[in-house]
Amino acid sequence: MVNKRRRGTELETAIYQATLEALEKEGFLKLNFGHVSELAGTSKSVLYRRWDTPFELAVAAIKYKIKTENSGQMDEIVWQGHSLKEDLEQLLNRFIVSIRTFDVYSTGGIMIESSQQQQDVLKKVLDEGIEVDIRAIEQILQRAQARGEIKYVNLKEEIKLLPFDWIRYQILIRGSLEQKDVQIIIEDVLLPTYLSALN
Amino acid sequence: MVNKRRRGTELETAIYQATLEALEKEGFLKLNFGHVSELAGTSKSVLYRRWDTPFELAVAAIKYKIKTENSGQMDEIVWQGHSLKEDLEQLLNRFIVSIRTFDVYSTGGIMIESSQQQQDVLKKVLDEGIEVDIRAIEQILQRAQARGEIKYVNLKEEIKLLPFDWIRYQILIRGSLEQKDVQIIIEDVLLPTYLSALN
DNA sequence: TCAAATAAGATAATTTTAGTTTCTTATTGT
DNA sequence: ACAATAAGAAACTAAAATTATCTTATTTGA
Known part of the structure; x- marks a missing residue:
């Protein structure tokens, strides 16, 4: 050289x-x-x-x-669904793609330790993502309200984050997530939860 | 020596x-x-x-x-609740205690990699725990059915595991879980989900 | 009970890896 | 063109992981 x-x-x-x-x-x-x-x-x-x-x-x-690659992707979603259910499908499938990008760098993924400093750094990275997730859910809920599917849009933050947490768990810890699982969480959990809390 | x-x-x-x-x-x-x-x-x-x-x-x-320490703990729960909600509280609070035992050995907890072999080993450990979780939920559902709170007890496995996955995520990845979070997941998510699917 | 087999424990030797230091020289800016 | 800066190469140091060797306590079973 x-x-x-x-x-x-x-x-x-x-x-x-x-x-x-x-x-x-x-x-x-x-x-x-x-x-x-x-x-x-x-x-x-x-x-x-x-x-x-x-x-x-x-x-x-x-x-x-x-x-360089993901910047603004989640922020600028053009919603294409015609129902709360379809919007959720679009959002979560998009989210899965982006989380898998992350997953590549933790081959498989297993929890292990790190120092307090390191944790703070990573927590910050995670938290930045969370804000985007919350905004996306809020947009979806407002669209659903406009359609008349739900009356209100005020949801506890923990509930807003539930699908993202759950998907991260499946991919990063369990190591697998099938398409049918996404359908299940939407139809059997999220829709009943939202309709129960927001009507 | x-x-x-x-x-x-x-x-x-x-x-x-x-x-x-x-x-x-x-x-x-x-x-x-x-x-x-x-x-x-x-x-x-x-x-x-x-x-x-x-x-x-x-x-x-x-x-x-x-x-040596946890064996059979979860298996031999004596249910003390008088409603589906109370049973869920008992179960999840108990689960939190046992998962925290685990957490001590991964100071903080952050995902990192491990080899395929290692993953298989840990997956097996996790899966053994899952069977116990599922049995516990099934017991609770049957008690709720006997009380007349729900008509059916057939729930998809992914839904049965949802609260455990969610709690593990909060403790192991997020690094915190408050009592109010457990109340929220029970009241705002699990109960609507169960009542919607099992009536 | 006694001899052979097994495995613990100590120590030394080897290898690997992380981290540091030093030096040369390409590149930049004035 | 020259001084300052930082890249790149290499040698060096230190520490840790791994392996190997040997002695001897303990068990086994004939």
Whole structure:
């Protein structure tokens, strides 16, 4: 390897891509600076200069990925359903796609520990997502109200988040989610819940 | 250190207890044979002979803990409620206690990866618990049927598992669960869902 | 009861990995 | 063109994981 040194943004995106590649192949636990620097075609010292731990690198890389690829996707949904049920189907299926993107970087997914600091960081990432989820549900409820399917739109936050929590659990922990499961949660749980609380 | 060598079951329970202690203090990621062998007052080679990886040791230790402490707890619930709602409160509060026992060994709790093999092992552990959960819900439903609160008791398995999945998610991933959240899931979600599906 | 088999425990040796430091030189900006 | 900055390579250090070897307590069963 000789001349042509990358730096700044160019170098960092290369590192991020290498990190994501490593995460996909080896997962979180095995992520280390040595391997990533090889993949990125740079050297360890470059990574040690920028991040203190592989964990921080991983978070930065995932943030980068979300920013460049998913940015605004959930925010700008064009609703196409003609009923509360159809809107929910559209929303949850879209959500499943985006959560699976995440899942790739935690091969399978199992709970393990992390430091308090690390938890705070990840909690923040999660919470940012939650706001988007809540807004989406609120939009759906208002559409349903306009149609006359429900009278009110005030729902407790925990209930608004229920389908997202449940889907995350199925994908990240259980490791599987079939189409029929989504139908079940919508028809047997969400619709009865909403109709009971909002009429 | 000299004479008096422990072996067999005696030695292994000592190792399991040392492992659980290490898990509580340091967590999953930092679990290693060297540290555990010190805590157990034995030597590394003894551990390397029995388990290939710290992960397998951890699983074995947690299994041991569940077997000796929690065994049959959930199975032998004496129901004390006088309504479907009260039965659900009893069940879920009990469940929360048992899941928190688990949580101690994953300080905080965050999803990270593990190998396919490891996942299979943990999936099996989870699945064993699921059977107990399902039986408990079925008992409750039959009591509700006997009281006349509901007509039928046939519920899809996904729905039966919903409250357990949801609670696990809150505790293991979100990292918190308040009493009011349990009330909300029971009153606003489960009861409407059951009454809608089973009448 | 005694000898052989088994497994515990101690220790040393080896390997691997993480992390640091040093140095050279390409690149940038003034 | 020259000084400042940061990339990249490599060697080095330290720590931890893993393996190997050996001694000896304990069990087994003839």
